Amino acid sequence: GAVVSQHPSRVICKSGTSVKIECRSLDFQATTMFWYRQFPKKSLMLMATSNEGSKATYEQGVEKDKFLINHASLTLSTLTVTSAHPEDSSFYICSARGPLVGQDTQYFGPGTRLTVL
Amino acid sequence: AQSVTQPDIHITVSEGASLELRCNYSYGATPYLFWYVQSPGQGLQLLLKYFSGDTLVQGIKGFEAEFKRSQSSFNLRKPSVHWSDAAEYFCAVGDGNKLVFGAGTILRVKS
Helix, strand or coil, rough: CCCCECCCEEEECCCCCCCEEEEECCCCCCCCEEEEEEEECCCEEEEEEEEEECCCCCCCCCCCCCCCEEECCCCCCEEEECCCHHHHHHEEEEEEECCCCCCCCCEECCEEEEEEE | CCCCEEECCCCCCCCCCCCCCCCCCEECCEEEEEEEECCCCCCCECCCCCCCCEEEEHHHHHHHCEEEHHCCCCEEECCCCHHHHHHEEEEEEEEECCEEECEEEEEEECC
């Protein structure tokens, strides 16, 4: 139980284009989803928290117009990197939690490797 | 502010040997504590968590961790390491909402 998927697993795009990453909770309803960014050999940095049906809350220093987050349903959240640039290349990981799998525990997706050329 | 320190960046142990990964945290109240494991290019898998109660917590894959309030520590242990345990391990502290992660410890297992 408590499985989270992400799609795509890796994506390569040209500078200036937009990329959408999907995060799905497969077997539970995720009232809250989180988006993290992980730099090589570094820990995870929280980018934003999204509650279903509400606007996302962004961490300090994260550009909300660049990293668009939508959480329109209890099983799906999307992160859109707009006008991507090489410095946006990173490993993006989502997590989800819900009342039936432990509201205080986050379950993580497998991550998406974004490379911007 | 919450913070997590994992003092060991790399640890190498022989297969079959015991393992202890250190984690110290800074938090004002009783924290929620977690250990996650990450294989290369993968997401994080929850090994175990502590919210309250018995300070010795059992997790998956034979791991356990002990919460010591006096030392602000939550060290991860395994009595006998397997080659498949080679991965990066993250300790995290939460307040029921956000998680703050340590820098991670890379475990290498030598045969």
